[in-house]
Amino acid sequence: MSLLAFVVRRLAGAAVLLVLLSAAVFAATAVLPGDAVSAVAGVDASEAQRAAVRAELGLDRPAAERYADWAAGAVRGDLGRGFVGERPVTDVLATRLPNSLLLAGLTLAVTAPLAVLLGLWTGLRGGGADRLVSTSAQILAAVPEFVLAALLVAVLAVWLEVLPRVSVIPLGGTPLDVPRALVLPVLTLSAVGLAVATRLLRVSVSDAAATPYCEAARLNGVRGVRLAVRHILPNAAGPAVQALTLTTGALVGSAVVVENVFDYPGIGRELQLAVAARDIPMVQGIATALVAVLLAVLLLGDICARLLGAGEGHRR
Amino acid sequence: MSRQIDRRAFLRRGAAGAVALAVGPGLLAACSTDEPRPDHKPGPGSSPRSGGTLRAAFVGGGASETLDFFNGPSALDLVRARAWHGTLGNLDPSGPDGVRYGVLEGIDISDDLSAYTLHVRPGVRFTDGSELTSADILHSLGALAARSKLPVYRLAAANFDLARAKADGDLKVVLPTLRPIADGRMILCQGNFLVVKDGTRNFRKGMPSCGPFRLTEFTAGQGAAFERYDDHYGHVPLLDGLELRSIADSTARAGALTSGEIDFAHDLSPVTARTLAGDAKVELVPTKSPYLVGLSFQMNMSVKPFDDPRVREAFKLAVDREAMVRTVFYGNAEVGNDLPSIGFPDYAESLPQRAHDPKRARELLREAGADGMKVRLTTGPETPGMVEMATLFVEDLKKVGVQASVRELPPGQLYADFPAYAALPLAGSYQMPIPALSIYQMNTAGGSPSAFGWKESATDALVAKARAESDRARAKKLGTQAQRTRWEKGNQVLPVFKPNLNAQATRVDGIQDDLFEQFPGFSRASLA
Numbered sequence: 001m002s003l004l005a006f007v008v009r010r011l012a013g014a015a016v017l018l019v020l021l022s023a024a025v026f027a028a029t030a031v032l033p034g035d036a037v038s039a040v041a042g043v044d045a046s047e048a049q050r051a052a053v054r055a056e057l058g059l060d061r062p063a064a065e066r067y068a069d070w071a072a073g074a075v076r077g078d079l080g081r082g083f084v085g086e087r088p089v090t091d092v093l094a095t096r097l098p099n100s101l102l103l104a105g106l107t108l109a110v111t112a113p114l115a116v117l118l119g120l121w122t123g124l125r126g127g128g129a130d131r132l133v134s135t136s137a138q139i140l141a142a143v144p145e146f147v148l149a150a151l152l153v154a155v156l157a158v159w160l161e162v163l164p165r166v167s168v169i170p171l172g173g174t175p176l177d178v179p180r181a182l183v184l185p186v187l188t189l190s191a192v193g194l195a196v197a198t199r200l201l202r203v204s205v206s207d208a209a210a211t212p213y214c215e216a217a218r219l220n221g222v223r224g225v226r227l228a229v230r231h232i233l234p235n236a237a238g239p240a241v242q243a244l245t246l247t248t249g250a251l252v253g254s255a256v257v258v259e260n261v262f263d264y265p266g267i268g269r270e271l272q273l274a275v276a277a278r279d280i281p282m283v284q285g286i287a288t289a290l291v292a293v294l295l296a297v298l299l300l301g302d303i304c305a306r307l308l309g310a311g312e313g314h315r316r
Numbered sequence: 317m318s319r320q321i322d323r324r325a326f327l328r329r330g331a332a333g334a335v336a337l338a339v340g341p342g343l344l345a346a347c348s349t350d351e352p353r354p355d356h357k358p359g360p361g362s363s364p365r366s367g368g369t370l371r372a373a374f375v376g377g378g379a380s381e382t383l384d385f386f387n388g389p390s391a392l393d394l395v396r397a398r399a400w401h402g403t404l405g406n407l408d409p410s411g412p413d414g415v416r417y418g419v420l421e422g423i424d425i426s427d428d429l430s431a432y433t434l435h436v437r438p439g440v441r442f443t444d445g446s447e448l449t450s451a452d453i454l455h456s457l458g459a460l461a462a463r464s465k466l467p468v469y470r471l472a473a474a475n476f477d478l479a480r481a482k483a484d485g486d487l488k489v490v491l492p493t494l495r496p497i498a499d500g501r502m503i504l505c506q507g508n509f510l511v512v513k514d515g516t517r518n519f520r521k522g523m524p525s526c527g528p529f530r531l532t533e534f535t536a537g538q539g540a541a542f543e544r545y546d547d548h549y550g551h552v553p554l555l556d557g558l559e560l561r562s563i564a565d566s567t568a569r570a571g572a573l574t575s576g577e578i579d580f581a582h583d584l585s586p587v588t589a590r591t592l593a594g595d596a597k598v599e600l601v602p603t604k605s606p607y608l609v610g611l612s613f614q615m616n617m618s619v620k621p622f623d624d625p626r627v628r629e630a631f632k633l634a635v636d637r638e639a640m641v642r643t644v645f646y647g648n649a650e651v652g653n654d655l656p657s658i659g660f661p662d663y664a665e666s667l668p669q670r671a672h673d674p675k676r677a678r679e680l681l682r683e684a685g686a687d688g689m690k691v692r693l694t695t696g697p698e699t700p701g702m703v704e705m706a707t708l709f710v711e712d713l714k715k716v717g718v719q720a721s722v723r724e725l726p727p728g729q730l731y732a733d734f735p736a737y738a739a740l741p742l743a744g745s746y747q748m749p750i751p752a753l754s755i756y757q758m759n760t761a762g763g764s765p766s767a768f769g770w771k772e773s774a775t776d777a778l779v780a781k782a783r784a785e786s787d788r789a790r791a792k793k794l795g796t797q798a799q800r801t802r803w804e805k806g807n808q809v810l811p812v813f814k815p816n817l818n819a820q821a822t823r824v825d826g827i828q829d830d831l832f833e834q835f836p837g838f839s840r841a842s843l844a
Contacts, residue, residue: 037734047765050734053465085380085387087536092379095536157571165571166563168578171533171541263568265379265537273378276728282380 003306010302014295018288022074023067025287029280030063036083036278057083059280070284079285084277089285092270097289099175100259100266104251106186111193112244118194119201119240120228124209134202140195145257149188153261156184167264175264185262192254193247200243201236208235237308245301249294368843369557370824372580372836373569376562379537383519385510386464391582391835392562394468396540397510398830398837399558402440402448402526402549405505406831407606414661415505416831419448419526419549423504429496429784432476432504434489440549442513444524450483455514457481457491468508471750474758475503496784498791499662502751507832528553528839538562554826554842566700570819573598579821579843585700586645589817599822602648602815606659607834610652610747611705612810613693617769619741621686625805630680633673634716635709637811644704645814652810655799657752662782662792664752664799677716690719695744696730701814706744709809738765747810749834753779753795756802768807775801 036057037050054060073080079089118137122130140148157165167181175182208214209232217231256268263269267286274282376392385397403418413423419440424433440448461469462478472478477492484490493500513524521534526549529542539561544553561578563569566588569581574595584592592598615622615631622628637651650658653670657663681687691713695706706722713720730745731737747755760767761776775798782794802808816834820827822844827833829840 032732035732049465049470082380084389085377085382085384085536087380087382095379153571157575161575164577165575166565166568166577168561168563168572169538171535171539171559261565261568263563263565269564270378270380270537274380278732279380 003303006306007299007303010299014299017295018292019071021291022071022284022288025284025291026063026067026070026280029278029283032275032278035059036280070281074285074288079288080281082274082282083279084274084282089281092282093267093285093289096265096267096270097293099264100255100268101293102175103182103185103189103255103259103264103266104248106182107189107193107251108244108248110186110190111197111247114190115194115197115201115244115247116233116240118198119205119236120232122198123202123205123236124228124232126206130202134199137195137198140191141199145188145192145254146261148191149184149258149261152184152188156187167262169265181262181264185258185264188258188261189251189254193251196250197243197247200246201240204236204239204243205232207239208232211235234308238305241301241305241308245298245305248297248301252290252294366554366842367556369559370555370580370838370841370843371559371561371578372582372838373561373563373572373578374582375564376539377537381536381562383521383531383534385519386460386466386469389466390562392539392560394508394835395582395837396531396560398507398527398832398835399529399542399560399839400525400527400531402511403507403837404434404453404509404511405501406507407502407505408831409661413501413505415501417505419453419511423501425498425500425786427786429498429786430493432491432493432500433484434491434504436487436489437549438487440526441547442524442526443530443545443547444513446513446524448511448526449486449514450489451486451514453489453511454481454483455516456511457489457509460512460516461509467748468506471754471758472503472509475500475754495780497754498786499751499754499783502661503754506750507835507837528837529558548839551839553839555838558838573819573821576821579824580827581819582816583700584817584819586648586704586814586817589648589819590646592819597822598819600648601818601820601827603818603833604659604815604828605650605813606657606663607749607832608650608658608813608815609699609749610656610658610810611699611702611812611814612652612656612745612747612808613706613709614740614743614745614768615807615809616739616741616743617771617807619769621684621689622741622769622807624684624686626680626684627686627689628805628807630677630684630686630716631713631718632670632809633677633680634712634718635809635811636672636712638672640705640708640812643708644701645812648817649701649812649814652813654803654806654808654810655752656747656755656808656810657750658813659749660751662752662754662795664796664803666796667800667803670803674712674716681717687717688719691742692721692723693742693744694723694725694730694740696725697727698730699746700817701812702744702746705812709744709811734765738768743768752799753783756798757783770807772801772805 037053037059058066070080081088118133122133153165156163163183164181167175167185169175169181170177214231217227222231255266256271259266259268260272271283271286274286374392374395375390377390382388385393404420405415405417407414408416419437421435421437434453436448436450436453442448457478458481462473475494475497477494481489481491516523521531528545528548530545531540532543533541539559542558544556546552563572566585570584570588570592572578573581574597589600592600615628617623632654641647641649641651652658653667655664693706693710695702697703703724710720710722737743756779760770761779763771778794778798782791782798785791785794824841824843826840826842827836827838830836830838
């Protein structure tokens with residue numbers, strides 16, 4: 001199959017998935033206990049007031065009908081307005097998504113090279129170093145993000161006082177105006193990502209090292225960096241890209257937690273606020289956007305893996 | 317970051333210059349000795365210094381936040397609006413009417429209590445130079461507040477016919493009541509009734525207003541910046557500027573305060589506040605009565621055995637209130653007497669304090685045939701301390717033989733499904749500081765869902781009568797009588813009132829003089 005056909009097929013698949021997942025999100029918000037009425041009308045509103053608000057927000061219509069309306073708008077790029085504050089969802093996405101992408105990008109920039117190095121090292125060396133790194137990674141992966149964040153804050157912000165405790169960004173500015181404020185969130189996310197990616201990469205590296213081709217190279221006296229760069233990496237690259245892609249996916253979930261801990265103005269914090277307020281259009285819009293980003297990352301990863309895989313002639 | 321520090325340092329220098337100019341060469345000489353002053357606070361008798369930019373952090377909204385406080389539900393929305401717009405008035409026990417008026421000169425009440433006349437203070441100017449008139453008040457009350465869905469404005473809408481308010485000339489507004497009430501000044505002048513210019517629909521940066529500060533910057537979900545409005549009526553702020561930041565997490569707010577990124581942190585959790593106790597750079601400034609939040613447990617009288625007054629009394633006697641104040645709030649709270657609104661003039665302070673009497677509670681439960689009863693207390697972390705209180709209450713109940721347990725809901729859940737909440741047998745909840753009788757009439761009278769099965773038309777009538785009584789002594793007597801019934805037979809256990817645990821840098825002063833300290837407007841704050 002040509003690359004183009006592959007991309008087209010995957011794009012179509014992603015589109016179908018996006019529709020299914022957005023419907024699933026809609027269904028999930030519909031079964032959440034309570035609705036936006038309490039958030040909008042106030043906790044102590046009378047039944048009549050609640051009914052009026054429900055009608056005003058269109059919540060008295062069947063869920064399927066509401067979803068159809070929403071989907072029709074979404075296709076035209078109109079994700080509706082939030083119930084709380086009535087701001088267009090696309091506005092909120094435009095102000096917050098770039099901040100989260102920045103966080104994710106920086107995290108990946110830290111994680112990817114480190115994970116490759118550690119993966120190579122542990123996958124090739126085995127023995128004590130492997131056990132140490134693998135066990136550490138396993139422990140790190142098991143620690144919840146907020147615990148890790150709290151530990152980093154305790155050490156770097158409270159004890160050593162070298163970094164700010166929260167990401168207070170100048171009004172009208174972007175996180176890039178205060179690079180120091182990015183360090184703790186990126187560090188937390190990187191630690192989580194690194195733990196996951198290293199373990200996945202270690203497996204691909206040791207698989208690659210076990211191929212007859214690498215075995216032959218080793219028997220011919222190829223060792224160390226040369227073996228890693230010339231023979232192992234090309235073989236492990238495909239699975240490695242896929243591992244990093246998966247890590248990126250996992251980062252989306254971690255970002256929601258980390259953004260809340262550091263009060264970082266990203267899309268994850270918005271999602272949390274919107275869920276708490278039962279702001280359905282906002283939840284729906286943000287969740288769908290996140291799903292779209294995720295699908296794009298997966299697709300990109302697959303394309304990269306395929307491109308890299310095309311060059312793995314030695315193995316076949 | 318360095319840019320911020322530079323600007324801060326610059327502002328501080330500017331402030332020092334302003335002070336030097338204001339107090340003259342004497343202080344300049346003192347400054348030149350270069351001696352570090354041990355105490356940066358102005359001593360008694362010295363006037364507060366002017367200048368500087370105060371930075372304060374609150375719980376705010378997200379990127380969907382707007383400048384329209386009539387629809388803004390967060391603490392930050394109201395604080396921002398109080399800095400920006402004019403106020404009808406604030407509660408002030410030392411004032412002749414129990415209030416301190418803002419853009420008004422006074423409020424007259426008609427003899428039959430059917431209409432309030434609001435007298436506009438002449439010469440109040442908006443930032444565009446125009447004068448504030450009755451039309452602006454009418455627009456703010458009738459068009460904006462009347463349509464608001466927020467509880468603060470619903471309290472007014474439940475008492476006044478906002479839509480039928482009328483202007484009487486340029487400086488008078490006549491506001492009809494929905495039923496005769498004598499305590500309406502307390503409702504209109506609680507500090508949250510704000511005034512904007514006639515015709516305002518879209519709230520935006522640069523629109524004219526008449527509060528102590530002028531909005532210069534707003535980023536949804538992050539904060540707002542202000543500069544002093546020099547022609548503000550009455551009292552011109554001492555601060556040059558004000559920066560209000562949105563920081564959702566209590567520990568994060570405290571962290572920003574101790575690291576010097578902000579000067580004032582609003583509403584910390586008891587545990588966070590305690591961690592600040594040893595820090596010499598900051599001080600705790602908890603709100604004072606009446607701005608205390610009541611933490612309560614509602615027993616549902618439509619559910620057995622809470623239909624039996626003996627069971628309800630037993631639950632009230634079982635609570636160890638002192639222990640809750642001590643353990644949950646480290647002493648930084650007040651014991652409650654099962655009635656809301658402590659500190660408001662209409663609160664029945666003459667009732668005896670309910671004792672902690674587990675023995676009597678046990679007897680009452682036995683008499684009612686409810687010993688060994690099973691009950692589940694549902695609550696959530698809606699306000700700091702609520703879950704901890706519930707945990708202690710359940711322990712107290714176990715000691716009198718009730719098989720009690722706690723169900724803690726995740727944040728944002730407790731009130732999300734209101735009908736489900738109102739059907740709970742036992743719920744942990746909280747009450748905002750609102751006058752006692754008006755909140756009864758709005759939330760408890762007539763079998764309202766939030767009354768948890770309390771249906772006592774005689775008490776409803778008594779409250780209505782008390783509020784319709786212009787003789788203060790008689791009103792107080794009737795109101796106390798109504799609250800006594802609630803106290804004796806009611807379905808609310810209210811063991812603790814907690815302050816908003818605010819904290820500030822030691823160089824900050826005067827925030828409490830803004831009166832509505834629960835949501836300060838910073839009009840009288842200063843930086844040393």
